[in-house]
Amino acid sequence: MTVTEAPANRLGYRQFGVGGFTFSRDEYFVTVEWPTGNHQMPVDHWLRCVQRDVAWGFFYGIVNFDSVIGTMNHYGTVDMFAGRFNEAYRRAEVDYNETFDHDELLGCFKAMLSDWTNEGYDPFAAPLETGSAFGPSSGSNDDAVTRRRVVADRMVGVPGDEPLRSDESGFPVNRAFADVDQDEPVIEAEPGYEGEVCSFNLFAYLSRSDVTWNPSVVSACKESLYCPTTEEFTLPVIHGNDRVEWFVQLSDEIQWDVEDRDTGAKRARVIMKAGDVAAMPADIRHTGYSPKRSMLLVWENGSPRIPEMIAKGEAPVHPVDF
Amino acid sequence: MTQYTTVFGSLTDFAKGGVQLVDDDPKYYAFSNIFEVASAAAPYEKVAVGKNLEYVLEAIRAEGTSAWRAAPHDEFALVMDGTVRFELLDPAAELVDPSSGGSITLEGEPEGSPMGTVTAQRGHMTMLPAGKAYRMHSDGVGVVLLQTIEGPDTVFRWADICQTF
Numbered sequence: 488m489t490v491t492e493a494p495a496n497r498l499g500y501r502q503f504g505v506g507g508f509t510f511s512r513d514e515y516f517v518t519v520e521w522p523t524g525n526h527q528m529p530v531d532h533w534l535r536c537v538q539r540d541v542a543w544g545f546f547y548g549i550v551n552f553d554s555v556i557g558t559m560n561h562y563g564t565v566d567m568f569a570g571r572f573n574e575a576y577r578r579a580e581v582d583y584n585e586t587f588d589h590d591e592l593l594g595c596f597k598a599m600l601s602d603w604t605n606e607g608y609d610p611f612a613a614p615l616e617t618g619s620a621f622g623p624s625s626g627s628n629d630d631a632v633t634r635r636r637v638v639a640d641r642m643v644g645v646p647g648d649e650p651l652r653s654d655e656s657g658f659p660v661n662r663a664f665a666d667v668d669q670d671e672p673v674i675e676a677e678p679g680y681e682g683e684v685c686s687f688n689l690f691a692y693l694s695r696s697d698v699t700w701n702p703s704v705v706s707a708c709k710e711s712l713y714c715p716t717t718e719e720f721t722l723p724v725i726h727g728n729d730r731v732e733w734f735v736q737l738s739d740e741i742q743w744d745v746e747d748r749d750t751g752a753k754r755a756r757v758i759m760k761a762g763d764v765a766a767m768p769a770d771i772r773h774t775g776y777s778p779k780r781s782m783l784l785v786w787e788n789g790s791p792r793i794p795e796m797i798a799k800g801e802a803p804v805h806p807v808d809f
Numbered sequence: 810m811t812q813y814t815t816v817f818g819s820l821t822d823f824a825k826g827g828v829q830l831v832d833d834d835p836k837y838y839a840f841s842n843i844f845e846v847a848s849a850a851a852p853y854e855k856v857a858v859g860k861n862l863e864y865v866l867e868a869i870r871a872e873g874t875s876a877w878r879a880a881p882h883d884e885f886a887l888v889m890d891g892t893v894r895f896e897l898l899d900p901a902a903e904l905v906d907p908s909s910g911g912s913i914t915l916e917g918e919p920e921g922s923p924m925g926t927v928t929a930q931r932g933h934m935t936m937l938p939a940g941k942a943y944r945m946h947s948d949g950v951g952v953v954l955l956q957t958i959e960g961p962d963t964v965f966r967w968a969d970i971c972q973t974f
């Protein structure tokens with residue numbers, strides 16, 4: 488790993504470097520430098536973005552931190568870029584891209600998250616539920632930034648699979664979901680079939696989620712993955728799709744801003760209310776706003792065939808033709 | 810502390826959002842609403858509201874008792890409205906081609922051993938295990954969102970259910 492072993496700055500923060508990129512932080516901002524330019528971002532926003540990128544293993548396609556900086560997953564290698572999906576940077580030819588081994592960039596981001604996250608600040612939490620990311624270095628919050636991502640094999644609650652959440656396991660009902668029914672389904676299994684007659688209260692499970700904008704797998708029909716998540720405030724990243732993904736709004740409301748994936752030109756706003764279903768085409772990027780904590784079902788196709796289909800231009804851009 | 814009200818939808822009370830265009834075609838978003846689709850569906854019709862290659866999400870109006878069905882892979886049924894009882898059966902003989910996808914309708918009641926039942930309400934998610942038989946029942950009208958693979962009974966009516974302008 489090419490993390491710079493420079494001593495901490497006067498505020499107590501280390502500087503990090505990977506390839507041609509260097510990253511430093513002060514009380515309010517992160518500064519990113521690369522051979523053809525530099526860029527700043529408020530550090531709370533930066534940590535929220537890096538946290539998702541790390542937790543998702545760079546996710547599907549492009550994770551833009553803003554209109555300049557981001558990563559693009561090639562499922563084994565990953566690009567870090569500046570200005571690559573920004574028309575002005577492209578035209579001026581000051582955009583920059585570098586390809587890394589997955590683990591190399593991930594290692595740099597993980598070390599940065601650990602060093603730059605102060606005690607009391609949780610990048611996964613909604614702003615109303617956590618402390619400040621700003622100021623000089625003070626303590627750490629490694630328990631929060633190294634949370635394990637839930638990935639069910641068949642379904643949450645199936646014996647041997649991901650467990651349900653409870654007060655006892657450290658997942659109290661979130662303040663914004665205090666009115667969500669906590670009753671579990673009535674299961675009457677014949678002897679010997681307890682492991683296969685399985686059901687759980689997904690809405691109660693989600694009401695106990697302690698993170699925002701962090702899809703995790705609760706059920707898998709082969710490669711069809713239900714990745715519900717609870718959303719509050721903004722999705723910090725602008726997700727650039729490389730494949731069609733689908734959203735089912737389970738509760739409350741989210742507003743999505745949709746832009747052209749390559750240029751950032753505005754294409755649409757998508758307003759989703761409880762029961763609404765919508766697809767995001769494979770040639771867009773989107774960010775979302777959830778005024779009240781809401782439950783969103785992100786439906787992904789995790790098929791290993793898709794990267795090859797994308798490379799050959801065979802992956803569908805639009806969800807359905809009609 | 811602020812009091813929050815969580816808004817879920819139902820057949821009798823839902824509000825639909827939509828795509829607001831700047832420079833785009835709404836068809837690219839295949840925007841629909843599960844409760845609206847179920848309102849206009851026949852009992853146990855399997856109307857696709859999402860599709861990604863062979864995988865589909867089906868909105869199902871649960872009313873009365875369904876036929877018995879079986880699929881060669883796990884399916885997952887999320888109750889979005891009402892109360893739905895799932896009855897599971899371990900068949901005496903293989904019912905579905907293991908290499909196929911999606912569920913098929915079974916004629917009559919398959920032979921086998923009862924596995925049990927699940928009575929599920931809004932927000933409850935039930936596994937319909939691979940190779941087993943199941944049927945659903947609702948005394949009133951319920952809505953189920955099914956995570957499955959496109960099968961012979963999947964109904965596609967995108968032009969009727971999606972926002973087109």
Ligand SMILES: [Fe+2]
Nearest residue numbers: 726728732767
């Ligand atoms: Fe996305």
